[in-house]
Amino acid sequence: MNENGEHKIPSSPDVVVIGGGLAGLTAASLLARAGRTVLVREKRGVVGGDARSTERDGFTFNQGPHALYRGGHAERVLATAGVTVSGGKPPVNGRLVFDGRVEIAPAGLVSLLQTRALGGREKVEIANVLARLPRLDPAVLANVTVADWIAGVVDRPRSSQMLHAIVRLGTYSNQPGAMSADVAVSQLQLALGKGVLYLNGGWQSLIDQLAATPGVHIAVDDGLDALPDVPAVIIAAGGAPVAERLTGQTFAVGAPAHASCLDLGLRRRPDENLVIGGDTPFYFSNHSAVATLAPAGHFHAAVVHYLAEGESPNAEDLMAFARHAGVRDDDVIVSRRLHRMTPVTAVPTASLGGMAGRPTVTDSGHANVFLAGDWVGPDGYLADASLASAEAAANAALAVLDATVSR
Numbered sequence: 001m002n003e004n005g006e007h008k009i010p011s012s013p014d015v016v017v018i019g020g021g022l023a024g025l026t027a028a029s030l031l032a033r034a035g036r037t038v039l040v041r042e043k044r045g046v047v048g049g050d051a052r053s054t055e056r057d058g059f060t061f062n063q064g065p066h067a068l069y070r071g072g073h074a075e076r077v078l079a080t081a082g083v084t085v086s087g088g089k090p091p092v093n094g095r096l097v098f099d100g101r102v103e104i105a106p107a108g109l110v111s112l113l114q115t116r117a118l119g120g121r122e123k124v125e126i127a128n129v130l131a132r133l134p135r136l137d138p139a140v141l142a143n144v145t146v147a148d149w150i151a152g153v154v155d156r157p158r159s160s161q162m163l164h165a166i167v168r169l170g171t172y173s174n175q176p177g178a179m180s181a182d183v184a185v186s187q188l189q190l191a192l193g194k195g196v197l198y199l200n201g202g203w204q205s206l207i208d209q210l211a212a213t214p215g216v217h218i219a220v221d222d223g224l225d226a227l228p229d230v231p232a233v234i235i236a237a238g239g240a241p242v243a244e245r246l247t248g249q250t251f252a253v254g255a256p257a258h259a260s261c262l263d264l265g266l267r268r269r270p271d272e273n274l275v276i277g278g279d280t281p282f283y284f285s286n287h288s289a290v291a292t293l294a295p296a297g298h299f300h301a302a303v304v305h306y307l308a309e310g311e312s313p314n315a316e317d318l319m320a321f322a323r324h325a326g327v328r329d330d331d332v333i334v335s336r337r338l339h340r341m342t343p344v345t346a347v348p349t350a351s352l353g354g355m356a357g358r359p360t361v362t363d364s365g366h367a368n369v370f371l372a373g374d375w376v377g378p379d380g381y382l383a384d385a386s387l388a389s390a391e392a393a394a395n396a397a398l399a400v401l402d403a404t405v406s407r
């Protein structure tokens with residue numbers, strides 16, 4: 001960037017990265033830190049993709065509620081890219097809604113014993129699953145659907161509903177009949193391990209740092225509809241369809257997961273920080289409880305409806321769920337509805353071999369073109385998959401550049 005804040009566009013970059021979301025900017029940052037000339041082409045008018053945040057009346061809204069999984073690939077790769085992550089770990093204790101009644105959510109042994117949401121035999125079933133979870137090898141469940149895994153580990157309907165609710169929360173997906181259980185188990189292991197972080201200043205704080213990496217050049221224009229003629233290309237343009245158009249390949253991937261989101265800027269602290277739907281696919285969380293996302297004395301909460309395939313969202317349902325957390329209409333200063341978001345562009349499925357069955361960074365069909373995104377590579381899920389593949393794509397591009405020089 002020059003002294004006027006404008007990006008100087010290199011005429012012959014070593015690498016062009018197509019897409020300026022979290023994956024593209026991370027790949028670009030890693031390449032620039034390795035001394036390569038890199039140009040990011042972004043078509044949307046602004047970088048950041050689904051990791052952007054928006055300011056509304058002093059509140060910071062992510063593109064739907066975002067949590068960074070501690071101990072996951074995103075945290076590791078961001079550290080490699082020199083990005084500082086600051087935020088707070090939300091408490092896991094909260095409430096669970098079954099049959100419209102708000103009960104204690106079982107977040108540990110004490111709350112599991114206390115809750116009236118589950119009967120005695122259901123508590124034993126859930127306790128057994130949670131006790132075994134840390135030692136499970138997710139890979140052995142790659143060909144098993146979430147629904148079949150849950151049916152195999154609990155008998156009672158309420159226990160099953162409870163596990164489906166926990167999996168929805170950890171995977172941002174409501175496709176238990178298709179999603180592979182390796183995703184569910186690895187996400188729950190991360191969540192129950194080091195937990196998650198809500199980020200101060202939203203995920204925009206990551207985007208701003210990555211975009212400011214010295215040597216990262218960004219062209220915000222119409223994007224690219226054809227592969228550029230440069231030594232190496234990384235396609236990090238969101239889901240598989242853009243990569244298919246650019247490469248001429250067809251990629252076998254699962255269906256996207258959709259969610260409807262409501263951001264709330266509140267003048268009063270909600271009565272509850274976390275409420276999970278036990279028999280309905282909803283989530284409420286006060287993100288400002290642990291992260292700087294609201295003006296002093298105000299609060300930012302988010303509500304999500306995890307949509308099943310083909311399901312249409314209803315705005316009223318989101319606000320109705322927020323009322324379980326004690327949010328009243330006159331608490332709301334500003335709200336923003338994101339009707340139908342795509343947290344996951346391609347859910348890993350049991351029929352395609354789970355996470356390990358996803359296309360790899362080198363599957364583009366072109367020796368110098370590499371793929372990155374949440375649908376690419378065997379590692380991680382959500383942003384963890386985007387950044388694990390971004391790192392792998394950057395390393396593959398570096399190998400091509402090194403080979404070109406030494407020839």
Ligand SMILES: Cc1cc2nc3c(=O)[nH]c(=O)nc-3n(C[C@H](O)[C@H](O)[C@H](O)COP(=O)(O)OP(=O)(O)OC[C@H]3O[C@@H](n4cnc5c(N)ncnc54)[C@H](O)[C@@H]3O)c2cc1C
Pocket residue numbers: 018019020021022023024041042043044046047048049050051063064065066067068069074172222223224225236237238239242259261341342343344372373374381382383384386
């Ligand atoms: C509601 C919601 C909640 C989420 N919550 C979480 C969470 O809690 N934890 C988590 O880990 N992850 C979460 N995610 C996922 C996370 O945001 C994404 O995995 C990550 O941001 C994806 O980054 P990306 O760069 O791979 O793709 P994108 O963000 O889609 O970026 C791709 C970019 O490429 C651009 N582009 C497309 N086509 C072209 C073209 N032809 N030329 C140039 N540019 C192009 C697009 O405009 C876009 O900017 C959530 C996502 C959503 C939507």
